[in-house]
Amino acid sequence: MEIKSTEPKEPREKGIHFIHQIIEDDNKTGKFEQRVHTRFPPEPNGYLHIGHAKSICLNFGTAAKYGGLTNLRFDDTNPTTEDTEYVDSIRDDIRWLGFSWDDREYYASDYFEQLYAWAVELIRKGKAYVCDMSAEEMSANRGNPSVPGKESPSRNRSVKESLDLFEGMRKGEFKEGEKTLRAKIDMASPNMHMRDPVMYRIMHAHHHRTGDKWCIYPMYDYAHGQCDSIEKITHSICTLEFEVHRPLYDWFVKELGIYAPQQIEFARLNLSYTVMSKRKLLQLVKENYVNGWDDPRMPTICGLRRRGYTPESLRNFAEIIGVAKRDNVIDVALLEHCVREDLNKRAFRVMAVLNPVKLVIDNYPEDTVEMLDAINNPEDPEMGTRQIPFSKEIYIEKDDFMENPSKKYYRLSPGAEVRLRYAYFVKCTHVVKDSDGEITEIHCTLDPASRGGNSPDGRKVQGTIHWVSATKGEQAEVRLYDRLFVKENPDDAEEGKDFKDYLNADSLKLITAVVEPYLKDADTNMKYQFERIGYFCFDKDSSTEKLVFNRTVTLKDSWTKQATK
RNA sequence: UGACCGAUGGUGUAAUUGGCAACACGUCUGAUUUUGGUUCAGAAGAGUUCUGGUUCGAUUCCAGAUCGGUCAACCA
Numbered sequence: 001m002e003i004k005s006t007e008p009k010e011p012r013e014k015g016i017h018f019i020h021q022i023i024e025d026d027n028k029t030g031k032f033e034q035r036v037h038t039r040f041p042p043e044p045n046g047y048l049h050i051g052h053a054k055s056i057c058l059n060f061g062t063a064a065k066y067g068g069l070t071n072l073r074f075d076d077t078n079p080t081t082e083d084t085e086y087v088d089s090i091r092d093d094i095r096w097l098g099f100s101w102d103d104r105e106y107y108a109s110d111y112f113e114q115l116y117a118w119a120v121e122l123i124r125k126g127k128a129y130v131c132d133m134s135a136e137e138m139s140a141n142r143g144n145p146s147v148p149g150k151e152s153p154s155r156n157r158s159v160k161e162s163l164d165l166f167e168g169m170r171k172g173e174f175k176e177g178e179k180t181l182r183a184k185i186d187m188a189s190p191n192m193h194m195r196d197p198v199m200y201r202i203m204h205a206h207h208h209r210t211g212d213k214w215c216i217y218p219m220y221d222y223a224h225g226q227c228d229s230i231e232k233i234t235h236s237i238c239t240l241e242f243e244v245h246r247p248l249y250d251w252f253v254k255e256l257g258i259y260a261p262q263q264i265e266f267a268r269l270n271l272s273y274t275v276m277s278k279r280k281l282l283q284l285v286k287e288n289y290v291n292g293w294d295d296p297r298m299p300t301i302c303g304l305r306r307r308g309y310t311p312e313s314l315r316n317f318a319e320i321i322g323v324a325k326r327d328n329v330i331d332v333a334l335l336e337h338c339v340r341e342d343l344n345k346r347a348f349r350v351m352a353v354l355n356p357v358k359l360v361i362d363n364y365p366e367d368t369v370e371m372l373d374a375i376n377n378p379e380d381p382e383m384g385t386r387q388i389p390f391s392k393e394i395y396i397e398k399d400d401f402m403e404n405p406s407k408k409y410y411r412l413s414p415g416a417e418v419r420l421r422y423a424y425f426v427k428c429t430h431v432v433k434d435s436d437g438e439i440t441e442i443h444c445t446l447d448p449a450s451r452g453g454n455s456p457d458g459r460k461v462q463g464t465i466h467w468v469s470a471t472k473g474e475q476a477e478v479r480l481y482d483r484l485f486v487k488e489n490p491d492d493a494e495e496g497k498d499f500k501d502y503l504n505a506d507s508l509k510l511i512t513a514v515v516e517p518y519l520k521d522a523d524t525n526m527k528y529q530f531e532r533i534g535y536f537c538f539d540k541d542s543s544t545e546k547l548v549f550n551r552t553v554t555l556k557d558s559w560t561k562q563a564t565k
Numbered sequence: 566u567g568a569c570c571g572a573u574g575g576u577g578u579a580a581u582u583g584g585c586a587a588c589a590c591g592u593c594u595g596a597u598u599u600u601g602g603u604u605c606a607g608a609a610g611a612g613u614u615c616u617g618g619u620u621c622g623a624u625u626c627c628a629g630a631u632c633g634g635u636c637a638a639c640c641a
Contacts, residue, residue: 015578015579015580015587015588017578017579041641042641043640043641045640045641075641077640077641078640078641080640081640081641133639134639135638135639138639139637139638139639142637143637144566144567144637145566145567145568145636145637146566146567147566147567149637176639177639179639180639189568190567190568190569191567191568191569191636192567192568192636192637193636193637195637198638198639200639201639202639203639217639219638219639219640219641220640220641221641223641224641240570240571240634240635241634241635241636241641242635242641243569243570243635243636244568244569244570244635244636245636246569247568247569265570267571267634272576278641320577320578320589320590321577321578322577322578322579323578324571324577324578325570325571326570326571326572326633326634327571327572327633327634327635328576328577328578329576329577330576330577330590331575331576331577331590331591333576333590333591334576334577334589334590334591336590337589337590337591338590340602344602344603349600375599378598378599378600378602378603379603408601410601411601419599420599421599421600422599452599453599454599461599462601463601464598464599464600464601465600466600529600529602531600531602532600532601532602533600533602534602555600555601555602555603556601556602556603557601557602558601558602559601560601561601562601563601
């Protein structure tokens with residue numbers, strides 16, 4: 001007799017990505033004594049976008065997975081572009097996403113003194129020198145990938161002289177651009193970054209943290225690896241474009257003989273129908289194509305938040321898209337799927353009519369308002385029920401009535417019967433039109449026995465439509481957002497055009513809707529589903545006189561898809 | 566052009582590290598449904614850029630080619 005093995009299959013996790021594989025290998029060999037310590041290193045010169053969210057989730061998520069820590073480190077080595085406004089927004093965004101760096105909030109500028117001392121050390125070792133060349137000269141002498149560069153005349157000046165000049169640079173004895181400190185590596189290297197890269201430049205600029213203490217500032221390449229080293233970072237995760245910088249990153253650490261973190265590069269996120277570069281996002285804001293960094297059409301974290309995205313949905317998105325090294329374009333439909341999935345579970349259902357037409361129930365008493373029970377979320381009974389006022393005159397969507405319906409249309413039409421959600425079955429008797437032939441009123445009779453939405457005779461109706469009492473409903477401004485661009489890749493512009501030529505003219509539609517009275521008490525922390533329409537959130541522009549809702553995303557709609565076929 | 570990196574359905578990511586390609590999104594059917602939502606059942610869609618090599622066997626290893634990306638700021 002065959003004995004079935006009850007031995008469970010090795011519960012090996014399938015499909016872990018290459019970065020986690022590297023970490024698991026390192027943990028096996030003990031390369032970092034089983035430590036995992038990452039960092040998220042934004043430059044405070046702009047707002048974070050969903051691409052950064054991917055990186056944040058990767059860094060914080062990786063550390064959490066392997067029992068390690070993540071530092072937040074502001075890469076503030078260029079005082080002319082950076083500002084505390086950005087520091088604050090970056091902190092908010094990371095916290096909102098759900099991650100914590102505890103008290104490990106660092107700044108590259110915290111290490112300026114140490115970086116300076118190390119630079120002096122490199123000069124002493126003959127590995128760095130003060131260069132007199134201007135930016136133009138330097139560029140002209142750098143050569144190109146196939147032509148080696150020319151060495152600077154300053155390259156062979158004495159250690160003593162470089163030391164004195166570097167001190168003079170720090171003391172402010174030179175004008176901006178007059179001198180630089182350069183690493184002495186190899187002007188003939190096939191890697192352009194190794195051709196005596198600049199380590200320090202002179203900038204007589206006020207720094208948002210160090211004030212006027214310094215007039216020389218380290219370059220990214222000289223600062224980043226050393227900051228990682230000081231913080232004992234194990235895996236320094238960055239995007240692909242820094243791959244060619246890695247030899248330089250390793251060079252500094254090696255020449256200085258200090259602790260060596262490992263830089264690992266992954267492919268940045270690209271999303272269809274949007275742009276991701278800081279420069280372009282800034283342009284959209286500056287030139288008023290959108291209303292600020294947190295415009296709900298922006299791919300910024302604050303924009304997505306205002307749009308109604310939840311941290312959970314973004315984290316799940318980051319998880320689902322994976323991490324690899326090949327260039328990728330993620331379909332926005334996947335992002336939308338992630339919010340829908342999350343909002344379906346948590347959104348409070350309400351009824352709102354966005355494009356109203358009046359429906360009059362002829363056999364219903366004039367002055368009666370009755371309260372009907374409605375379920376707040378069929379996915380979560382714990383969210384309870386509420387009452388909705390019903391009256392003789394109500395609003396329904398224009399789309400939910402058709403005078404000459406097609407075969408598969410099962411909403412309201414002359415002679416047809418539908419269910420008013422949570423209310424009654426109604427049958428259309430006739431319509432009233434104005435002189436232009438526009439329908440102004442739809443008349444119905446209701447079946448009193450169907451109160452609540454079911455008929456005792458067991459009769460079925462195909463369609464259920466939503467409605468709002470004409471007398472008890474509230475007006476609200478509803479902002480219907482759609483994708484910002486009409487082109488899948490706006491960066492891929494035709495001759496003579498640029499990404500702005502592909503802006504979607506209909507990315508925002510403002511309408512006045514009528515919503516059920518419950519929403520008078522709406523609040524910004526709540527997520528709503530306007531039944532049969534989409535997910536919406538309460539916008540901060542709301543006031544006591546005006547309710548404002550943003551459409552996060554529509555519901556999936558297999559009807560219009562079929563109807564427009 | 567030189568260095569570095571990459572290439573798997575429409576999109577993204579996998580494939581027990583050499584054992585006859587899986588998952589998700591999207592698309593399409595159908596069922597259920599007081600949301601044409603959700604849920605459920607199912608289908609179509611790639612033979613892994615190409616050419617050789619190693620091997621009983623290659624998406625995986627090797628060589629070459631092709632295509633794509635990144636890099637020539639005193640930006641990060």
